Amino acid sequence: MIKSSREFTDICKSEVRHYLHDIWGNEKKDCDVYVVWLCKTLQNQKALLSTDIPDQVYYEFTYNGDKNELYMDVYGKLINKCIEIGD
Numbered sequence: 001m002i003k004s005s006r007e008f009t010d011i012c013k014s015e016v017r018h019y020l021h022d023i024w025g026n027e028k029k030d031c032d033v034y035v036v037w038l039c040k041t042l043q044n045q046k047a048l049l050s051t052d053i054p055d056q057v058y059y060e061f062t063y064n065g066d067k068n069e070l071y072m073d074v075y076g077k078l079i080n081k082c083i084e085i086g087d
């Protein structure tokens with residue numbers, strides 16, 4: 001069972017590095033993995049992580065404390081559009 005937010009984020013960063021290693025091999029092993037957003041509610045946690053690799057990918061982790069399960073979703077940015085908001 002994950003006991004702290006620090007332990008949770010350390011595991012998430014490690015999983016991102018493992019994922020990147022599976023895709024890139026050792027080519028991206030020294031990339032910076034960082035937490036963009038983190039939330040803890042009771043025994044559950046969620047975090048969004050990214051890296052300094054310019055691939056526009058982010059990683060979402062959800063920890064289900066009831067089942068002691070960690071889920072990882074990988075997303076890529078498809079569009080970045082400015083929408084003007086009037087008065």
